[in-house]
Amino acid sequence: ATRKIAVLVGSLRKDSFTRRLAKNLMLLAPPTLELEIVDISQLPMYNQDDETDTPPPTWTEFRGRIHDADGILFCTPEYNRSLPAVLKNAIDVGSRPYGQAAWSGKPCAVVSNSPGALGGFGANHAVRQCLVFLNMPCMQAPEAYIGGIATKLDGDRLTDDGLRAFLQQFMECFATWVERHAD
Numbered sequence: 001a002t003r004k005i006a007v008l009v010g011s012l013r014k015d016s017f018t019r020r021l022a023k024n025l026m027l028l029a030p031p032t033l034e035l036e037i038v039d040i041s042q043l044p045m046y047n048q049d050d051e052t053d054t055p056p057p058t059w060t061e062f063r064g065r066i067h068d069a070d071g072i073l074f075c076t077p078e079y080n081r082s083l084p085a086v087l088k089n090a091i092d093v094g095s096r097p098y099g100q101a102a103w104s105g106k107p108c109a110v111v112s113n114s115p116g117a118l119g120g121f122g123a124n125h126a127v128r129q130c131l132v133f134l135n136m137p138c139m140q141a142p143e144a145y146i147g148g149i150a151t152k153l154d155g156d157r158l159t160d161d162g163l164r165a166f167l168q169q170f171m172e173c174f175a176t177w178v179e180r181h182a183d
């Protein structure tokens with residue numbers, strides 16, 4: 001059976017390294033995973049006052065897509081040593097109404113990246129902090145902090161063979177992780 005994976009990209013930038021990296025992860029994944037980027041750019045900022053019988057339609061649609069997924073792949077850049085607000089907002093939107101979090105129990109993994117040397121380590125672990133409260137089994141290893149990303153992509157194409165091999169191995173491990181926590 002194939003497993004549906006929702007890919008969340010924590011950058012809205014048109015030429016985002018994070019999105020290009022995510023596309024490569026999707027290409028390198030084993031065929032048992034069916035990966036799709038779920039757009040988070042249109043989600044209004046979370047406001048509990050909007051949590052009525054008719055919440056914003058984009059919230060409802062997003063929650064449905066997360067509920068439908070068998071696993072989640074978080075791909076994030078680092079903003080000020082943490083995760084970008086747009087990704088935190090998506091996590092918050094998916095976590096409500098209280099007791100109905102779409103995330104609960106979904107196996108997941110976190111990939112961070114940066115043009116800098118630290119590979120978004122701070123963002124990666126800031127995402128992981130949310131996952132504890134959301135009760136999401138997160139793959140612990142291999143870890144993916146991809147530094148120097150600007151020199152490893154030419155357009156959408158990965159130019160670093162070592163990185164490609166690592167990402168492929170990462171996705172194989174993720175597929176095993178998803179399978180172990182499925183159903």
Ligand code: FNR
Pocket residue numbers: 010011012013015016017018019077078079080081082113114115116118119120
């Ligand atoms: C950054 N950037 C950044 N990089 C980093 O390694 N650590 C950091 O703490 C920050 N902080 C930060 C804050 C803000 C507000 C911005 C806009 C940028 C740089 C960041 O890594 C770079 O802009 C990436 O290109 C962002 O990822 P995308 O959009 O290419 O996916």
